[in-house]
Amino acid sequence: MAxxxxxxxxxxxxxxxxxxxxxxxENNLPPTGAxxxxxxxxxTWMEMIPFSGEGEHPKPIERLLPRPCLHCDNxxxxxxxxxxxxxxxxxxxxxxxxxxxxxxRYCTTACPYxxxxxxxxxxxxxAPMSDHLNPDVSIRPKGVVEKCTLCHHRLxxxxxxxxxxxxxxxxxxxxxxxxxxxxxxAMVFGDMSNPESEVSKLAHSRRAFKLLEDLGTDxxxxxxxxxx
Amino acid sequence: MMxxxxxxxxxxxxxxxxxxxxxxxxxxxxxxxxxxTGPKFYITVVCxxxxxxxxxxxxxxxxxxxxxxxxxxxxxxxxxxxxxxxxFIGISHAGTLISAILxxxxxxxxxxxxxxxxxxTVMVILFGVGNILIDLGRPDRMLNVVLFGKLRSPLLWDVCxxxxxxxxxxxxxxxxxxxxxxxxxxxxxxxxxxxxxxxLGWTGTPRQHRVLELLISVMAIVVIPVAVSVHTxxxxxxxMTIQPMWHSAIFGPYFxxxxxxxxxxxxxxxxxxxxxxxxxxxxxxxxxxxxxxLMLLVMCFAWFYFTxxxxxxxxxxxxxxxxxxxxxxxxxPYAPHFWVMVATCFVIPVAILCNKRTRTILGAxxxxxxxxxxxxxxxxxxxxxxxxxxxxxxAESIPYSPxxxxxxxxxxxxxxxxxxxxxxxxxxxxxxxxxVQEGRENSIAEVTARLKTYLPEPYVPEDxxxxxxxxx
Ligand code: SF4
Ligand code: SF4
Numbered sequence: 040m041a042x043x044x045x046x047x048x049x050x051x052x053x054x055x056x057x058x059x060x061x062x063x064x065e066n067n068l069p070p071t072g073a074x075x076x077x078x079x080x081x082x083t084w085m086e087m088i089p090f091s092g093e094g095e096h097p098k099p100i101e102r103l104l105p106r107p108c109l110h111c112d113n114x115x116x117x118x119x120x121x122x123x124x125x126x127x128x129x130x131x132x133x134x135x136x137x138x139x140x141x142x143x144r145y146c147t148t149a150c151p152y153x154x155x156x157x158x159x160x161x162x163x164x165x166a167p168m169s170d171h172l173n174p175d176v177s178i179r180p181k182g183v184v185e186k187c188t189l190c191h192h193r194l195x196x197x198x199x200x201x202x203x204x205x206x207x208x209x210x211x212x213x214x215x216x217x218x219x220x221x222x223x224x225a226m227v228f229g230d231m232s233n234p235e236s237e238v239s240k241l242a243h244s245r246r247a248f249k250l251l252e253d254l255g256t257d258x259x260x261x262x263x264x265x266x267x
Numbered sequence: 268m269m270x271x272x273x274x275x276x277x278x279x280x281x282x283x284x285x286x287x288x289x290x291x292x293x294x295x296x297x298x299x300x301x302x303x304t305g306p307k308f309y310i311t312v313v314c315x316x317x318x319x320x321x322x323x324x325x326x327x328x329x330x331x332x333x334x335x336x337x338x339x340x341x342x343x344x345x346x347x348x349x350x351x352x353x354x355f356i357g358i359s360h361a362g363t364l365i366s367a368i369l370x371x372x373x374x375x376x377x378x379x380x381x382x383x384x385x386x387x388t389v390m391v392i393l394f395g396v397g398n399i400l401i402d403l404g405r406p407d408r409m410l411n412v413v414l415f416g417k418l419r420s421p422l423l424w425d426v427c428x429x430x431x432x433x434x435x436x437x438x439x440x441x442x443x444x445x446x447x448x449x450x451x452x453x454x455x456x457x458x459x460x461x462x463x464x465x466x467l468g469w470t471g472t473p474r475q476h477r478v479l480e481l482l483i484s485v486m487a488i489v490v491i492p493v494a495v496s497v498h499t500x501x502x503x504x505x506x507m508t509i510q511p512m513w514h515s516a517i518f519g520p521y522f523x524x525x526x527x528x529x530x531x532x533x534x535x536x537x538x539x540x541x542x543x544x545x546x547x548x549x550x551x552x553x554x555x556x557x558x559x560x561l562m563l564l565v566m567c568f569a570w571f572y573f574t575x576x577x578x579x580x581x582x583x584x585x586x587x588x589x590x591x592x593x594x595x596x597x598x599x600p601y602a603p604h605f606w607v608m609v610a611t612c613f614v615i616p617v618a619i620l621c622n623k624r625t626r627t628i629l630g631a632x633x634x635x636x637x638x639x640x641x642x643x644x645x646x647x648x649x650x651x652x653x654x655x656x657x658x659x660x661x662a663e664s665i666p667y668s669p670x671x672x673x674x675x676x677x678x679x680x681x682x683x684x685x686x687x688x689x690x691x692x693x694x695x696x697x698x699x700x701x702x703v704q705e706g707r708e709n710s711i712a713e714v715t716a717r718l719k720t721y722l723p724e725p726y727v728p729e730d731x732x733x734x735x736x737x738x739x
Contacts, residue, residue: 079340079665088660121422122415141411142404144344145422149508153342153657159335181333182404
């Protein structure tokens, strides 16, 4: 069984926010406008967050770090959901059932990375955008929680394709929109359970670290430190 | 007037009610609120209904537009509604718990106050649950909690224990009400169908009394662990997450203590209002307020002890994520809330209640109102600061301020609670009549007998004539 994960090389990342935009287009994230964004109501499944976890004291390096949902292997958000609307599947993807979520927002408060988003109102897109929504991704109604799904629909499409051609899924066939869009090649996506895959080799490099590792959430999105 | 009732032939009612049920002649005052309704009542009801209507309108707006009409956002996903939930469940604690404890220890002064305490529990718990439902993004999917319930979620623990608690405390309110309902059925004319139904055929036979008293004492014992569990699980909603200043083992007992604390305060305010509105100074005496004030005073110190432990542990441990929240409360944006809380939960009530001269009914009421304001603030600064400075992203902190929707719903909750309470006093005696009757009849003898057993038998010299000290 595959274990999907991602490595983000901070040495390559230029903080261009290509991944953020790609994610928004791919996953039908509605634009909210400045006023709502000021109130913490924007949707950024992939978000650039200020991070000062690197560098030597007293001169830490302040930088921006792309943060999707980290698809924790021990996800605090899944434990607390009273209806099982968020779950971890056998391939390690932490998914969200929009049609079951009751909107209690317990998962959003339990996620230590603040990687979950709540639909404060019915999403709206201005005129030209509304014609170009991705048909593979469902539109979330108001009142439910959403978050990065690791572009799960792409996995389904790739599987369907492979099944139609009567062959196993090939490595590299399933890539997330952010990894695909990154112009610097800073994001590597793939099967962590395969020791030969690029992603698992990078995940075991000396530069690898996990966000808030001491919490024991065991994220499957792994970062590579600058340098070397 | 009473006599007239019994001879009313048109209704075909028993003209001589069962002799086992004593007429409430001596306590006729307790029936006055039920028998007479003045203009003041209607004015109160209209005012309360107006506030409730505002809350309903606010909720309709929220239902239509989504939770965007509140002041919530990322990362402060929880605000007033969750604070209300914890606050109301906390208040609901006192009633049943105090009444159960007083019954178990056989405190005779309980007789006139247990009912008003038990009613608080039942009425207020509805608003605790209600606020959770108001907080849901998709209240229409509420039943998913039953259909897909996952027992590993602390929210489901809440659902279970609150349901049990609501059922039990309703039963515990209802059982001692039965003999009083029978009195109303037999000696009044209003709402007869209701009383006949609710009296469950009570005729006051000795056997019925035995069964009832057994049931009440069993319930009094069983309801205590349930009450403690309820507030413990409410705290677990926070403590089970790994968020800074939530993830703490002290939360269970801390919440239970806070709940009893605010519950006693609410009871004092309610009793003072009942005493004032229905002129029941004969039933709710200075003694009751004095005893409850002393209980409140003890809880002040208990609360201070827990708060002190919590903050000292955090401060000494000095973990950055926790300290961020700590300083937000001590000297940051939530400092006004924090210091007002310390003043109203500890400094002011202790100053008032420690002094015998200020420990009057008025003093107790002022202290109680302070405590409830303080306890609301305490719940607020438990819920909000921990959310407003998450571990990641650093440096992101969007202040939370509730909108008119949240304020209106809060006001409506208080108004609706008051309305339910007022309606209860209009339908049922707010002081237990039969328990007062029973107290007058039996307790004095019982207590005298009990007191005798506390004391050593007096030494009786065999030879009564012999003066003490004289050698035989
Ligand atoms: S990052 Fe947050 S939302 Fe994603 S799996 Fe971990 S706890 Fe859940
Ligand atoms: S908001 Fe939805 S996904 Fe999150 S805990 Fe509640 S029901 Fe589960």
